[in-house]
Amino acid sequence: MKPIGITMGDASGVGPEIVLMAADAGELPEPFVVYGDLAVLDRCRTQIHSCLPLYSCPSTGELRPGCLNVIDFGLLAAADVTPGQLNARSGAAARAYVVAAAETALRGEISAMVTLPMNKEATQRSDPSFTGHTELIGAVCGVKDVTIMLASKDLIVTHVTTHCSLREAIERCRTPRIFRILELTAEAVERIRPGARIAVAGLNPHAGEHGLFGREEIDEIQPAIAMARDRGWRVEGPFPPDTVFYMAVRKKKFDAVVCMYHDQGHIPSKLLDFEGGVNIALGLPIIRTSVDHGTAFDIAWRGEASTRSLREAFRFAVRLAERSSTERRAAL
Numbered sequence: 001m002k003p004i005g006i007t008m009g010d011a012s013g014v015g016p017e018i019v020l021m022a023a024d025a026g027e028l029p030e031p032f033v034v035y036g037d038l039a040v041l042d043r044c045r046t047q048i049h050s051c052l053p054l055y056s057c058p059s060t061g062e063l064r065p066g067c068l069n070v071i072d073f074g075l076l077a078a079a080d081v082t083p084g085q086l087n088a089r090s091g092a093a094a095r096a097y098v099v100a101a102a103e104t105a106l107r108g109e110i111s112a113m114v115t116l117p118m119n120k121e122a123t124q125r126s127d128p129s130f131t132g133h134t135e136l137i138g139a140v141c142g143v144k145d146v147t148i149m150l151a152s153k154d155l156i157v158t159h160v161t162t163h164c165s166l167r168e169a170i171e172r173c174r175t176p177r178i179f180r181i182l183e184l185t186a187e188a189v190e191r192i193r194p195g196a197r198i199a200v201a202g203l204n205p206h207a208g209e210h211g212l213f214g215r216e217e218i219d220e221i222q223p224a225i226a227m228a229r230d231r232g233w234r235v236e237g238p239f240p241p242d243t244v245f246y247m248a249v250r251k252k253k254f255d256a257v258v259c260m261y262h263d264q265g266h267i268p269s270k271l272l273d274f275e276g277g278v279n280i281a282l283g284l285p286i287i288r289t290s291v292d293h294g295t296a297f298d299i300a301w302r303g304e305a306s307t308r309s310l311r312e313a314f315r316f317a318v319r320l321a322e323r324s325s326t327e328r329r330a331a332l
Helices: 015-024 038-047 088-106 120-124 133-141 166-172 175-192 216-230 241-249 262-273 308-331
Strands: 004-007 032-036 054-056 068-072 112-115 147-151 156-159 197-201 234-239 256-259 278-282 288-291
Touching: 004 088, 004 308, 015 032, 015 038, 015 068, 015 308, 032 038, 032 088, 038 054, 038 068, 088 112, 088 120, 088 133, 112 308, 133 278, 133 288, 147 175, 147 262, 156 175, 156 262, 175 197, 175 216, 175 256, 175 278, 197 216, 197 241, 216 234, 234 241, 241 256, 241 262, 256 262, 278 308, 288 308
Parallel strands: 004 032, 004 112, 032 068, 054 068, 112 288, 156 256, 197 234, 197 256
Antiparallel strands: 147 156, 147 278, 278 288
8 A cells, every 4th residue: 555645734733743743652553654844843853852763755655664754845944933823834835735745645646645734824824715625635636526524433424514604504505515415425434334324414403493493404405315315325314403413422323414514513523522533535536534623723832732633534544545445456
């Protein structure tokens, strides 16, 4: 299997220390390469008292054992970094790492990419159109129908809408989009849990109460569910958002929940497993997983950040890459 690519994230956040600490502790067992800036990682290594050797590798195919292998972009010097503070230069550099890793994955030079956190405000100072990793990688790959799946030990959720205002999210919750997310969810969850049972959360309180609190459930969500069931998928709903997670997590009635907007899925996921959650992009021609936390400026470069989410994201990336490789061989 080709190596996994890890993007360093915003240099002013916890990304550099997390990858250093995880590698130092042997938590990333498969071959991997970091897309980032060697000068930043070297400064961070000194700051957190790591002795891990760094190696500027010429390509993803020339890794050196026993080192943190880095594709060095040379965009940031050690003095450019402002740990814990918004920094337009580190925001722009973080974007460059992601674009390069996605392009490398498309060429088949890495088997998957794992992304460490970016700061949207910092990146928007050089790219005002930036809304998030998923949308950026989708643009690089030339696809629009992408979404995120959050996976933890107790809950899997996907989202019909993500990085947009709540007002815009309501407008985007239309039957074709909902059905597409159901399709992506069914395909993805089936790989993890065969025979998956999928619940769909309503958009309105009490899932609209038969039209009393809005008609989106009747006019948009129910038709998408009917289409999914016609395909043979085990999909039920829409359920009131305040009970569907209880049914999935406590009663074990469902393996995944399709949510209508960002916070509807993120709040229960982070409440249940803040440090261990993994973000998996769906609808891409490449494999991309991510930590499910932000840049954590308040604790950046102190050596306090948890590496658990990176460890889990890396594990998921390896698992998906191995399965993809097996499926390709079986198709030959």
